[in-house]
Amino acid sequence: MSKQLFRYSEENKEKFLESDNITFNDGSVVTPEEIWDYLTVEGPVKYPGTYEINLSQGNRDSRDEALPTSLKTHYLSLTFSARMEKAKENGKTIAFIQGGQAVDPYTAADTIALRPFLVGQWYHGREHGNDIYKSVLRRKQSKESAFHDMSFEACQTGGYEHVQVGDLPIDVVAPYTVLRCSDVSYGVEAHRHGPNKDVKLINIDYPMRHQADKPWAIEYFARNLRKLVKTLDEARGKTTTEDDLWRAIKLHNEGRKLGTELADLWWSTDIPPTNSDDRGSLVSLANLDMHGDVQASLSVLKEAKKIIAERVKNGVKGHAVTDNPKRLFILGSCVGINESRSEDAGAIVVGKDDQWSHCTKLVEEEGDPYYNLAKATLEYPYEQSIEKRAQWTIEQIKKSRADGVIFIHNWGCNTQAAISRPIVDFIKRETGIPTYIHERDLHGLRDEQEQNRVNAFIEML
Amino acid sequence: MSIQTLEIIRKRLAERPEELSQARKNGQKVVGWTGYNVPEEIIHALGFIPVRIAIGGDDRLVEVGARYASSKTCVFIREIVGAFAENEDPYIQQTDILAFDATCLQNFRAAEVIEYFFKKDVVVLAVPRNFAEDDAKTYFVHEANEFTRLLEERAGSSLDTAVLAESVALYNDIRKTLKSIYIFQAAKDNVISWEEVYDLIQAGDLLDKKEYLTLLQQTLVELTELQQNPVIEADGDSRIFISGSLIPRGDRKLISIINSVGGRIVGDDLWSGILPHIDLDIKEISPAGVALAYLNRTPHAALPYLDLESDRRLKKLHELLSQSKAHGVIYHTLRYCDPFTFKAKETKNVLAKSGIPLLEIHTEYAGSDYEAMKTRVEAFVEMIKIKSEIVEEEAA
Ligand code: SF4
Ligand code: SF4
Numbered sequence: 001m002s003k004q005l006f007r008y009s010e011e012n013k014e015k016f017l018e019s020d021n022i023t024f025n026d027g028s029v030v031t032p033e034e035i036w037d038y039l040t041v042e043g044p045v046k047y048p049g050t051y052e053i054n055l056s057q058g059n060r061d062s063r064d065e066a067l068p069t070s071l072k073t074h075y076l077s078l079t080f081s082a083r084m085e086k087a088k089e090n091g092k093t094i095a096f097i098q099g100g101q102a103v104d105p106y107t108a109a110d111t112i113a114l115r116p117f118l119v120g121q122w123y124h125g126r127e128h129g130n131d132i133y134k135s136v137l138r139r140k141q142s143k144e145s146a147f148h149d150m151s152f153e154a155c156q157t158g159g160y161e162h163v164q165v166g167d168l169p170i171d172v173v174a175p176y177t178v179l180r181c182s183d184v185s186y187g188v189e190a191h192r193h194g195p196n197k198d199v200k201l202i203n204i205d206y207p208m209r210h211q212a213d214k215p216w217a218i219e220y221f222a223r224n225l226r227k228l229v230k231t232l233d234e235a236r237g238k239t240t241t242e243d244d245l246w247r248a249i250k251l252h253n254e255g256r257k258l259g260t261e262l263a264d265l266w267w268s269t270d271i272p273p274t275n276s277d278d279r280g281s282l283v284s285l286a287n288l289d290m291h292g293d294v295q296a297s298l299s300v301l302k303e304a305k306k307i308i309a310e311r312v313k314n315g316v317k318g319h320a321v322t323d324n325p326k327r328l329f330i331l332g333s334c335v336g337i338n339e340s341r342s343e344d345a346g347a348i349v350v351g352k353d354d355q356w357s358h359c360t361k362l363v364e365e366e367g368d369p370y371y372n373l374a375k376a377t378l379e380y381p382y383e384q385s386i387e388k389r390a391q392w393t394i395e396q397i398k399k400s401r402a403d404g405v406i407f408i409h410n411w412g413c414n415t416q417a418a419i420s421r422p423i424v425d426f427i428k429r430e431t432g433i434p435t436y437i438h439e440r441d442l443h444g445l446r447d448e449q450e451q452n453r454v455n456a457f458i459e460m461l
Numbered sequence: 462m463s464i465q466t467l468e469i470i471r472k473r474l475a476e477r478p479e480e481l482s483q484a485r486k487n488g489q490k491v492v493g494w495t496g497y498n499v500p501e502e503i504i505h506a507l508g509f510i511p512v513r514i515a516i517g518g519d520d521r522l523v524e525v526g527a528r529y530a531s532s533k534t535c536v537f538i539r540e541i542v543g544a545f546a547e548n549e550d551p552y553i554q555q556t557d558i559l560a561f562d563a564t565c566l567q568n569f570r571a572a573e574v575i576e577y578f579f580k581k582d583v584v585v586l587a588v589p590r591n592f593a594e595d596d597a598k599t600y601f602v603h604e605a606n607e608f609t610r611l612l613e614e615r616a617g618s619s620l621d622t623a624v625l626a627e628s629v630a631l632y633n634d635i636r637k638t639l640k641s642i643y644i645f646q647a648a649k650d651n652v653i654s655w656e657e658v659y660d661l662i663q664a665g666d667l668l669d670k671k672e673y674l675t676l677l678q679q680t681l682v683e684l685t686e687l688q689q690n691p692v693i694e695a696d697g698d699s700r701i702f703i704s705g706s707l708i709p710r711g712d713r714k715l716i717s718i719i720n721s722v723g724g725r726i727v728g729d730d731l732w733s734g735i736l737p738h739i740d741l742d743i744k745e746i747s748p749a750g751v752a753l754a755y756l757n758r759t760p761h762a763a764l765p766y767l768d769l770e771s772d773r774r775l776k777k778l779h780e781l782l783s784q785s786k787a788h789g790v791i792y793h794t795l796r797y798c799d800p801f802t803f804k805a806k807e808t809k810n811v812l813a814k815s816g817i818p819l820l821e822i823h824t825e826y827a828g829s830d831y832e833a834m835k836t837r838v839e840a841f842v843e844m845i846k847i848k849s850e851i852v853e854e855e856a857a
Contacts, residue, residue: 151802177590177765182566185590186803189765193807201767205591207600208563216603220589223596386577409533414797417533418570422577439533 003131005044005051008036012065019068020303022076025295026090032068035075043078047125049132050078062278063340064319069304073281076291076300080118081125084292087112088169093236095172096159099334100180100382102256102358103289104373105225108248109232109240111172112292116156116184117334119170122292123162142166150190155334155412158187164194171235172200174228179208180333180354180382182415202231210385212378222374245369252288252363255298259286259359262305265312267350267400272325273311274318276339276349282308286359322346326461329353329402331393331423332409333416335440337454347458350400353393357382386419390426397433404461406454408438434461464653464687466680470664473676477667478551484510490615491555495541495571496562497732497761498588500751502743503609504560505670506628507616512552513666514559515733516544517712520826530574535797536825537707538571545579552667558615560608562586565763565800584611592756592764605752626746631670636738638677639665643735645684647727647785648691653684655726656716659734663710695786698725699846702787704778704808705821706795707733715793715822718835724842728785730778731793732761740777763800775811782817789818789845791838796825818845 016036021029044051062070088094095106099115106113114122124138145165146157162168177185188203204224207217229240263283266273274282281290285301288294310316320340325348330336333354342349363369363376381392397405405427407420417439424435436457438450481491492509494501504511516522523536526543534542544550559581561572569585576583586608589597613619639662646655661680665673684691701724708715708731719726730736736759743754759777766772782790790812794802802823809819820841824830 149806151799151805153797153799153802179566179569182799185566185765186799189767190803190807192767192769193810203590203765203767205589205597207587207589208569209585209587211587214603214607216600217587220596220600224591227596386573409531412533412797412799414533414535414799415566415570417531418538418567419573420531421529422574426577437531439531 003048003052005048006053007044007051008040008071009065015066016068016071019072020299022072022296023299025293030075035072038075038079039071043075046128047078047130049130049135050074052132062275062281062319064275064278066319067274067278067307069282069300069307070278072300072303073285073291076293076296077121078125080292081122084112084114084122085126087292091236093171093232094169095174095232096163096170098156098175098178098181098184100178100354100358100380101176102252102287102361102377103294104248104252104363105229105245106174106232107251107288107294108245109229110236110238110244111232113289114170114292115289116159118290118292119159119162119168123166123168149194150187153412154183154187155410156181156183156187158184158190160187160190160194163199164191164196170199172202172231174200174202174204174231176204176377177206178380178383179206179415181413183412200231200235202228204228206383207378208383212375212384218371218374218378221378222368222370225370225374242369245373246365249363249369249373250365251294251298253365255286255288255294255301256359256362258298258301258305259283262286262301262308263351263356264399265305265308269312269315271315271317272321272348272350273308273316275321275343278318280336280339280349280352280355283359284355287355320344321348326404326458327400327402328458329393329397329400329405331405331407332420333413335408335410335413337406337408337438338451341451342454342458345455345458347461350402351396353382353396356396357392386422387426389419390423390430393423394427394430397427397431402433404457405433405435406438406457407435408440410440464657464680464683466676466683467657467661469679470661470668470676473668473672474664478555480669481510481512481552481555485555485557490557492558492560492612493553493556494560496560496568496586496588497564497737497763498752498755499560499562499586500605500608500748500755502625502628502632502751503605503620503748504612505632506625507609507612507618507620509558509612509616510669512556514541514553514556515663515666515707515709516540516550517707517709518714518826519543519711520828522547523826529578530571533797534570535567535706535799536795537709537798538567540826541571542574545575545581548579557582558612559583560586560612562588564588564761567797567799568763582615584608584615586752588756588764590765592760593766598753598756601752601756602749605748608752609748620748622746625748625751628670629743629746629751631674633741633743635665635670635674635677636741638674638681639735639738642677642681642684644693645688645691647693648688649694649696650688651691652687655728656720659716659729662734662738666710693727693784693786695788695849697846697850698727699723699789699842699849700725700727700785700787701842701845702727702782702785702790703729703731703734703793704790704819705731705793705805706798706801707731708793709733712826714826714828714831715791715824715834715838718831718838719791719842722835722839722842723846724791724838727787728781730759730774730781736777761800762804769807769811775808778808778812779815782812787817788849789820789841791841792819792821794821794823796823818848
């Protein structure tokens, strides 16, 4: 007996059809009608798992059908794999990066920059017709082979399972070696003994320890960025000019500004205008890298800001948000709590430091673009000393009026795990806000035990 | 056959904490350092007493450290953090200033956590990941100068080049003597064991450097009297080489297991062993000159290198294996030590091409895996013994 699948309600169709188009990097446009058609006809056939009705809501980003931009991010996720295949066919260069960095230089060099999650999305999206169980199994199998070649203590295997064991046509493995992520920096080296000899490898060396205050560290990182662009140029056989970089910086600054404005709007009211999942997926558009197409992300982000402003003005409450929910701020890389289940327990996630830290740093638009970019990058709040990072986090907590803080870290995420206690200690001491640290177990199972603890924390609040 | 100087060294180590305490009362400052690229000569030349922070083997301290630095940090760092929390280690107690480096990201995090929780004065030397590139070296020179400036501030005086030259000469002599001694342990009919030499190397982390050199020279004289011409030769022994995560003082679990099942250790490329003492060539007497010489040594596994063919760490491993005539490698990886665990499979594959077997032992400081480790090491040592006997028979 086949599983019952979720369907978008026809009730919202008319309003959705009035919403904006999505414009892509290559200038092509997809209309709301085409999106609706995909989400209701093609999508459920290709990716039935994402339409399952269960606690994980089939891994759909949103349960808010009345929020057009959520349907659009769902559309962008479902079409991701096919779009990447098409981009490759059209000769685009594709780079593997890590998840806590901006992508301005990659955009300048006309390269699609994919963080680990997106590389997985591309690979797994190639196979159609899977239910959730099959998708999870497929993910586990490919991860297992990479664990075997590297270490089961890695949370991230640097895309090894797809680029080396699998056959994803990634041209360059080129992450910033930020402290946020220990595994991707170590993981780059693993590619040197894989069967795919064609992939270029480069670490963009991120200096440590008061780096933003040292001119020589900024200059060093700027030189690293130049090397990155040169490597991308070699891969694509074209030259990136300084004008290209300026254009990319301006474009990404626009994304960062819009993302910040959207977050500020969201925080400006006592009635949460969306639920946690929607807040997260919309704010994370600010980096413009989330869907492998910067223009597509930008167009959805622009529309999202308009809609959130409207909702705030009219006092609209987000879908499934309870009255007076406990406001949670989440710290930690690449992980988060199960947001919809936490909402059922009476909470709402009002902010995260990950996917946010690097969006808050605008790049100056005059002078040497490489130097400016390096300077802004070395100022990522996430990468500062314990006190500085904690101080910045406190500002975000205050802006978002959070009632409690959870630091959650992944299995194997050593450099985040190591400072979870001091960061939380500082926040607690300075603000008195209740805090809780959660260590996620092997392979990131969102298990009952984890939710029980989160629920207990929410109850305590 | 016992080397008398080794007895003297043991005695001097027992007296050392009290000696440090006296020196501090007389106004000297102790710098506790850890990190593969910390240029110790600079610390020494500024008049500080350098003491290396490297302890292991105490599961209780690991537990304590986990409360501050999480249970997902490597065992070694957790123990160090735990030791600072308890402040009972006689050397840690004596430290006035700490000097850490960022060769390993977890070492860097330890500096931050210790600074935050235990209010220690920590000076950190940043280390570039792309260490082999010219740009990285330029950056590292700046960092070395900054590191020196911060230490000068604490010393209350500037670094004198003539004094630095003396320190460099002293350390060069230490390294040279250690290398000469190291040959004896791997020799046929050896008069000193690898374990004794290993302890001897680690004694240098704590003792006064001038005295240490004298003791090393004395040891060498004794050894030469006992064995004039040490020759390293493959024999019927199960000759084991140890590689991987460091094995600091206090941690002798793996070493004692290898010994207990009849394996003979004849070499290592451990950061806590001979590796940091080889190939260090200081070309210029300046902070930059010393620091670059450190960076140009065989690189630590925590620094990524993206071309397998020209990897100097693997080249050095091959070279040391051939020098020591080892039959197999026991590759020691500590829990959550990404720099070494991530490389285990690759190192195994690379050595397999040269017909050298590798056994990875992944462990922590708890004793609970002792028997399981022993079973695996025993089987490996046995396999190597059979292999080496066949080689010996064929050679006969
Ligand atoms: S969880 Fe941590 S180690 Fe893993 S990919 Fe994310 S940042 Fe990197
Ligand atoms: S190299 Fe390994 S054992 Fe050493 S500090 Fe780093 S993670 Fe820990």
